[in-house]
Amino acid sequence: MSTKKQKVIQKKLPREVYSALKNVAGEQWIYEQRSVVETYSKLSIEGGSFVKKHEKDPHVLPACVVLPASTNEVQAIVKICNRYHVPFVPFTNGQVFCNPTTQDPTLIIHFSRMNKIIRIDTQNMCATLEPYVDYGMLQAEAMKRGLWNGGTPLATTLCKLASQFAFAGLWQTDLKYGLFSRNIVSVKMVLPDGEILTTGSRCIPKAGDFFEYGPGPDLMGLQRAGVGTNGIVTEITVKLHSWVGDESIPDISAGRPSLVDVHDPKYDNPDKPLKNHKLFWCEFDDFETQIKAMREIAHSGIAIGLNATGVYSAFYCSQTQAMTIKRCEEKFFPEWNCYVILANVTSDKQIEYEEGVLRQIIDEVGGRFLSESYKPEVLEALKPWNYDCIRHSTGYRMNRKFYANAWLPVGPIDSAVTTQREWKKALDTFGELDITDRGGAEDTPFIYALQRGHFCLFETDNYPDPTLPDEIKKAQGFGIYGAAAVVKNSLGPMLMAFLNVEPFTTMFPEAGPDSHLFMRKIRKVFDPNSVAAPGRQVFTEQEWQQFPEAVKNIVNKMREMNDMPAVE
C-alpha cells in the first residue's frame, strides 16, 4: 500500500506585485515556478530550514525569485516591496545562519547576474565588485596585477565578498591582513526603504576610494553585522595588498583528477606553496604549550598566517568521508599544533629571517616541526594546505554530513582554553552527533590568530545526519548552549553567527549590552515597513510577540544551565 506524501504548497505574490517586478527586471528574470523556489529554500548551515523541510512547513518556501542586473534595478525592486509591503531577502549562495522567509509571501533577490569586477584600482590598491563576485575571481584578477586581497575564507569560489560584508570573512592570513571586515573601503547599499547609501571617501565627489570611516559618522560600522536587515550591498570596494607570488597562477604540480580517480589523494598534494610562500607545521605535547607558542609567534611580528587545526585537517586532507572518520579514530593528525605561513613580502630574505625566529620560538617553547624526518607521512597528508593556505579550495571539504552548528567565539588567545572546556562540557551534556564533534575537545579547536594575535577566533562544530530531524534539533541545542556559554564566560561576540541574529540578539541582551534595543530603533528608521530580511538581525516588538514560545523556552533553559536568569 502506498502512502501519499504531503505536498508543500508555496504562497504566491499578489499579481500587481509580480507585474511591477516584471516591469523592472524583465519577465525572463522572475521565477515563481515551484521547483525554482525550492532551490532557494533549504539553506546550508541553518538547521531551522532543514527541520522545517522535515516538518513540511511551507513557510520556508519563498514566493518568488527575482534577478536584478544593477543597483538601479535593486532599488526599484526594494521600492516595490515597500509599496506593497512584501518582505524581501537578498541572496547569493544560501549559506546563512538564519531562515530566509517569513509567514508572508517572500521575495528572494538573487544576485547571480551582478557578477562583475567593476574596477581594479592599482594606484590606490583597491577593487570595486558587484555582489556575486567571489574570492577566486578577485584573486585571479588582482594577482595578475601584482596585488591580492589578503586572503581567502573557507572556500575560494564559494564565498562572495559582498555577502561577507556583514559578519563573515575569516581568512587563513588574518594574522597580517585582518578579517575581511577590516579590508572594506566602501559600500554602496540599497537601504530597506529604497534609498541609496554610499559610505567612506567615495561619497565625496571625485575623492575616490581610500578612507572607510567618514565623512560624518561611521555608517559602514553601523551597517556591518546587518545580516541584510539594514540594506543590500550592491557594490563593495575592498582593499588590495602587494602580491608576491606568480603573476599567473601555475598549474597544480599534483595533476588533475577525473571522475575515475577523483578520490585519489595524489591530486590534493601540491608539493609546495605558491612562490615566495612557505608553510610550517609545528606539534606540541599539550594545549597549554600550543597556546603559549601561538602567543609568542603572533607577538613576534613574523608570518602572514598563524592558525591551528585539529579535526579540520582530517576533513580537508581526506578525500572521502570514510577516510575522514578513519583518521579521526586513529588520531592521525597532531592533536596540539599550529601552522605558520611565511611570505617574502618585503624582501627575498624575509622567509629566511622569519624561519630563524620561528625555529627559535618553537625550540624555546618546546615544540617540534613536522619534517621529512619527523612524521613525514603526516606532513605528506597535510599537503592540501600548501595551496589552501592562500587559495582555500578544499576548505569546504568538511564532514560530508550536515554542518549544522558552529561555535565561533572570538577572544584573547588564552580564551581558547575556555572554548575547549565549554565544548567538552556541551559534549558531556548532549552527547556527540559524530566522532568529528570531538574536534576541539580532544584536540585543538580551530584557532585563527587575528591581527598580530590581538585576538583569535575559535571554532568547533556539530555534524548531524541531515536526514534525521532529531539529530538536527540536537545540533541546534548545541548552538543555543554555546551562545549561553560564550555570554556567561564573557568571550567576545560570536563573530560569524548566532549572537548577531535572532532570537539570540534579543535573548542574550548581556552580549550587547542591550544592542538589540538600539538596533530595533535603527530598524524602525531604516525599515519603516519591516520588509528587509524581517526578523534576521533584530525583531520588531510584533515579531518578538509572534516568536514561538517553545523556542524561547529552550533558549531560557540553556541560559539556566549556564546560571543565567530567564529572559522575559
Place this chain on the structure above:
Amino acid sequence: MTYYEKKPEKKFFEKELEDYRDSIWGCARCNWCQNHWGWNVKSAEYSEVCPAFHEYRIFPYSGMGKMHMARALLEGDFDYEDAPEMVKFLYTCTTCGACEMNCQRLQDKEPLQVNETLRAKMVADGVGPMPEHKGLIKSVKNYDNPWMQPRTQRDRWARKIPVKDANREKVETLFFVGCTSAFDNTQWHVTQNTARILLHAEVDLGMLGKSEICCGSPVARIGDRETFISLATRNIELLNNTGVKEIVTFCPGCYRSLKFDYREVPGVPELKPRVYHTAEYIHRLISEGKLKMPGKMKLKVTWHDPCHLGRHCGIYEEPREIIRAIPGVELVEMERIKDQSWCCGGGGGVRTAFIDFAQKTATKRIEEAKKTGAQAIVTACPFCEQNIGDALSKMDEDIDMYDLTDLLIKALETEA
C-alpha cells in the same frame, strides 16, 4: 540509512533516487558545482564551469539545484504536476560532469548521478525526456542508431578502406566506429583517418560494419535505461563473440559506455576485450615507435577536452602528447582545461533539445580558444566537433577546427 551504514552495492543503472537520499539531503550549497576549482582559477571571466548555470543564472540549472529538486520530489513536497518546468531544467544539462567532479572532490556527493537518476525516473514515469528526444529513442530502437538511418548505410564511409570484416574473419583489434561518425558524412574524415592511421601502423584491424549497433550512450544520458540496458546486453554479447582482444573507438560517448557504463548494468556478463580511445591507442603506437611522423607543419593549436573523454574517463595527457609529438605543431592551453574544461555544449541531449543554448556554449569555448592565439581547435569527439564546428561556421573567426586524426594524417601524408 545513515552515512555510517554501508550503502547496498547497487550498480548505477539500477539505482533510484532513494539510494542518494543522504546525499541529496546533505547538499551543502557550497556552489562548487558551478565554479572552477579554486586552485586553478586564472581569471574572473572563466571562473565558472557549469554551462547551464552560466547561461540562465538560477539554481535549478546547477548541480546543487538538481539535488534540491530531487529531495523535494523524493519526499513528495511536489510532484510533476506542480513543477512541469522541472523537465526542462533537468535536460538543459550537458552531463559534462563538472559539477560531479568538484562535488565528489569536496563533498563526496554525486549531483550528475542524481540528475541522470532523476531523468531515468522521469522517463520511467512518462514525463521525460524532452519531446525532441523521442525521435532519437525511437530511432535507436528501430534502427540501432540515433540518426534514423538504415543499417545498410553504416559502413559507407569505409568503401575504399581495407578494414577487415570482423563478422567473417578473426582480427585482433576491432574498430568500434560509433553511430555519429558512421552516418554523418561530414564526419567521415575522422572515421577514415582513424582507420588509415591504424592500418598504417599495421594494426590487425576489423570492424562490424552493418552489424555494429549503437553503444547506448545517447539513450543512457537522457534517461532511457531500458533501451540502454538492452543495447548494452546485445553489445556485450556481440563484441565478446568476435573474439577480439581489444576495441578502439574515437567517440568518447562510446568509449565511456563500453569501458565504464556496461560495468554498471546489473546482470550482464563482463565485456572481455580491452577498450581504448583512439587517443590512447595512437599514443601507445607512437610510444612503441609504430607510428612515425617526420612530416613538418607550422601550426599553433589548442586542445579542447571532450567531457566524456577527459573529465569522465581521465584521458587528458595522451592527446596532448600526441599533438606535441607532431613536428611543427605547438600546443597552447586554454584557461579551463582537463577536469575544469568548459563543455562544448552539445552533450547530454542538449544539442537535440536546446540547440540555441548548445551553440551559445560552443561560442564561448571558441572565444576562449581564440584568446590563446591558436590557429585551430583540436578535439577528438564527434559531438564536440559538430557543435563547435557549427558555431564556428556562424562566426567570423580566424580559427579552424580539427579532429586529432586530421593532424596525424597531415603529418603522415607529408611523409608519404
